[in-house]
Amino acid sequence: MSILGSNGAGKTTTVRMLTGLLLPTAGEAVIEGYDVVRERRKAALACGSSLGGDSGLYPRLTALQNLAFFGLMYGMRGQALKRRAAELLDHVNLTDRADEPVSTFSRGMRQRLHLARALLHKPPVLILDEPSAGLDPHSAASMRRLVRSFADEGHSVLLTTHDMREAEELSSRVVLMKDGSVHTEATPAELRLGAARQHGFVVEVIWNGSDSTGNCSNCPGLMDIKQDRGVTRLRVRDGGMAVQWLLAELGAQIPSLSVSPPTLEEVFLSMTEVR
């Protein structure tokens, strides 16, 4: 599940309350059946968290020493801890750097080590605050694959993010927060289809050549049109009807055609009224 929202919407505050870093002033939050205030220790054992950024690790200690220390904090001991640390370092592709100080690690490597630290005690719930913030595209993709793999292993993953693609790729449900409360909760597809009713569908037409652009001004339900040398993007109320019309009227000039509802980013911008 992803939590999306503008800066100040309450994403990080929510995560901090769930991870025992902040006391809620009202209401209750429960992780794996444990109240995060009254049963803080049990709730802490039930979740692993990584609160973003490349800090939160000891730069003078090695990756393995960092994991050993944080593992002890969660009640892990001896050989079980060593085995688990080695297993996770392997999982996050840091085995060959296990004995090097964290100060020599790149931001992406530190983020992966954070993830390993959060998973040390095998928590059923994983809470991540902007796990790929500040990473280059390769590192971000690698981080997304890792998070996906942990979700596939059966961990419940809650993540906050500004990256709509990340939210869409990793989440079965998305929570949109605004002004400290939940604005909408749905699957990414539900959100996009819901937004399509208001903002229409995008039909992207690729023409045979950049000079053979067809005239789409009579397309039924047309809301907006943009031309870009051989590609036309139409915003229409009904994607199916528009496609039928395009194929019937201009089909000979069109080798490729696609229809998509608004992106999650458009949904988000519409909700936060930044457009």
Add this chain to the structure above:
Amino acid sequence: MFPTACRAAIDQIRTQAVSPMSLLAALAMPAVFAFILYSHTATHTDAATAVGIAGIGMLNAVIVDLLVSLSGEKRWKTLYPALSSPGGLIPLVVGRLVGVAVQSLISLPGTLLMLTLIWGMSPNFDWSRWFLGGLCLAVATTALVGLLSYSLLRFPSSPGMTNGLTGVLIALSTLLVPSTALPPFMQPIAWLVPQSHVMAWVHGGAVAELATALSQSTLIYLVILLSVRRVEHAARARAIPLEA
């Protein structure tokens, strides 16, 4: 909690024990005091002088090492994962204090070596009072300076608060001069400081002095634990930042 605290202590020693700042704090300042002291007395080194001079090194080292250690925790934002862990901040702080105490012990042999090489050793040097007194002094000094943990964790500008503390504590802990040399109004305060009782024992006092020093230290450690709990509560209830 115990394994976490042990590991925190080991990591503290592993990462800071041989740092130049730590070694200078433990050995350079007592050397300066030793030169001043011997310029007036010019005698061989006895156990009381050796422990007193080592005590100055310990005091300075514990202040510097604790400051570096907890400031580092805030700079690296490692207090947040500790706060969200089942044990909270206490195992971490206890471990750091133990590590800092062990680090400060370098002053004991370090300053004795220096004193002996320069001024020679008294033929009646009391090794047991030197060794046991030195150990108890490390425990007492860490307890007293450990009270700083609260302000170091709680307040963003806390490192500046340690300025001047060394001088006040050197005077009150009777490391160089007996309590009778202090101004009358300061003498009762000096007996509230556990180092004063350790030094009284090293000067030939009864074992009860050591027991008093250790009892006072235990009490101070309990106050430290309670103050760290207060920091935890303040961090959770009022979102005070645990980072620099």
